[in-house]
Amino acid sequence: MTVEYKGSQIDIVQYNEKYRAQLESFELEERQLIYSSLPKEVLDEGLMDANRRPCIVLNKEGEVVGFFVLHQFYQHEGYDTPINAVYVRSLSINAKLQGSGYGTEIMMNIPTFVQTVFPDFENLYLVVDAENQAAWNLYERAGFLHLATNPEGPLGKERLYYLDLEGKYVSKLRLVQQGNVIILEKDGEATGHIKLEIEGKTAYITAFETADAAVRESALRQLATFVRKTAAEVEQLVVRTDEPEDYLNANFVHMDQQEPDVLTKLIRY
Numbered sequence: 001m002t003v004e005y006k007g008s009q010i011d012i013v014q015y016n017e018k019y020r021a022q023l024e025s026f027e028l029e030e031r032q033l034i035y036s037s038l039p040k041e042v043l044d045e046g047l048m049d050a051n052r053r054p055c056i057v058l059n060k061e062g063e064v065v066g067f068f069v070l071h072q073f074y075q076h077e078g079y080d081t082p083i084n085a086v087y088v089r090s091l092s093i094n095a096k097l098q099g100s101g102y103g104t105e106i107m108m109n110i111p112t113f114v115q116t117v118f119p120d121f122e123n124l125y126l127v128v129d130a131e132n133q134a135a136w137n138l139y140e141r142a143g144f145l146h147l148a149t150n151p152e153g154p155l156g157k158e159r160l161y162y163l164d165l166e167g168k169y170v171s172k173l174r175l176v177q178q179g180n181v182i183i184l185e186k187d188g189e190a191t192g193h194i195k196l197e198i199e200g201k202t203a204y205i206t207a208f209e210t211a212d213a214a215v216r217e218s219a220l221r222q223l224a225t226f227v228r229k230t231a232a233e234v235e236q237l238v239v240r241t242d243e244p245e246d247y248l249n250a251n252f253v254h255m256d257q258q259e260p261d262v263l264t265k266l267i268r269y
Contacts, residue, residue, distance in 0.1 A: 004113050004116040004117060005109055005112060005113040005116070007105050007109055008105070009059060009060065009100070009101065009102060009105050010057050010058060010059055010060075010065065010066075010102060010105050010106065010109075011057070011058045011060075012055060012056070012057050012058075012106070012109065012110075012113045013055065013056050013058065014053055014054070014055055014056070014117065015043070015046075015047070015053075015054040015055060015056055016056070019056050019064055020043075022063070022064040023039040023040055023043060023056075023064060023067065024040050026038060026039050026040065026064065026067065026092075026094050027094060027095040027096055028092055028094075028095050029095045032092065032095065034129075035128070035129050035132045035135070036090060036091065036092045037090050037092075038092075039054075039067040039090070039092065042054075042069060042089075042090045046069045049071075051071060051072045051073050051074070052069050052070070052071045052072075053069065053070040053071075053072075053117055054067070054068075054069050055067070055068050055069065055070060055113075055117075057102065057106055059097065059100075059102065063094075063097060064094060065093060065094050065097045065100075065102045066091070066092065066093050066094065066102060066103070066106050067090065067091070067092055067094075068088055068089065068090055068091040068092070068106075068110075069088075069089045069090045070086055070087070070088060070089075070114060070117055070118065071086065071087045071089050072085075072086050072118055072121065073085070074086075074087040074089070076125070076127050076160070078150040078152070078153065078158075079125075079127075079148060079150065079160050081123070081125055081160075082123050084121060084122070084123065085121065085123040085124070085125055086114055086118050086121045086123065086124050086125070087124075087125045087126060087127070088110060088114075088124065088125070088126040089126070091106075091126070093106075103138055104138065104141070104142075107138055107139060107141070107142035107144075108142050110124075110142075111124060111143075111163055111165055114165065115165055121165065122164065122165050123162070123164070123165065124162070124163040124164075124165050125160065125161065125162050125163075126139065126144070126160075126161050127153070127158055127159070127160055127161070128158065128159050128161065129153065129156065129157070129158050129159075130149065130153075130156070130157035130158055130159050131156065131157070136159055136161070137225045137228070137229075139161050140161075140221060140222055140224060140225040141222055141225050141226075143163060143173065143218045143221050143222060144161040144162065144163050144221065145161065145162050145163065145221050145249070145250065145251070146159055146160070146161055146251055147160045147161065147162045148160045173185070173186050173215060173218045173219065173222070174186075175194075175219065175222055175223070175226045177230055180195060180196055180197065180198075181193050181194070181195050182194040182195075182196065182223075182226065184210055184215055184219050186212075186215055191210055191211075191212055191215050192208075192209050192210025192211070192212070192215055192216070192219070193207070193208075193209055193210075194207065194208050194209075194219065194223065195207035195208075196227070196231075198231060198233075198234060200233075201233060201234060201235040201236065202234065202235070202236050202237075202238055203227055203231060203234045203236070203237050203238070204237075204238050204239070205237060205238070205239040208239075213246075216246055217246060217249065217250070220246060220247065220249075220250035221250055223237065223250075224237065224265060224267040227267055228267055228268070234267065234268075235266065235267065235268045236264055236265060236266050236267060236268075237252070237264065237265045237267060238262065238263070238264050238265075239252065239262070239263050240261050240262050240263075241261060241263065242261055244261070244263055247263045247265075248263070250265070251265055252264060252265045253265070
């Protein structure tokens, strides 16, 4: 067996039959079963399809803590995504082993893992039910971009997330609050900062400094989730800029055509 990814708490490997017994006893909480299938329910279908790769997440004690399927050339109903894409599907964390930070480490490192399994693919997608805010907060924190919302998914409203695997992913970028300044830390070192001024339900971005374009893009993708967690009263982000491209790529929009340099992003749904 080849281990494709080794992290501080987890290893991610492609499926091996010796893990079947653990997958048979894999548990999800009742609420989680609304959003995700048990691994045993999708495993054999994945093994019979050459375009699917069932994957196992192990902790350092060799316990199965997570499961997901990588599906190449998949097209999710309701979205027009490139054919040459990989979707992360059926992602779940074993209920018996939750609460140890496994989910965060999995999402931070799935992009690296995907590139070892499918090195010729550049587009990574996943779909999550809109009501599952804990999940999509995690995806945004890992740098995934919310591309679209489908109001008529199988279980209701759902959200499509995307990550560009071609050099734009910034591993382990962290946003750290220091007063009204958010420090951008990459691999433990400060690589820029964002300043916010909060007035009522609006957080204004008054400064955004980093020399690294990839860090800038990843920080913008994470910023909404960060503000939702640290400033419960804020409902929107606003920035005034004459260089809108990065913000537009992170779902900021022109709300007032009379002010073309002002961009807004709603962060409460």
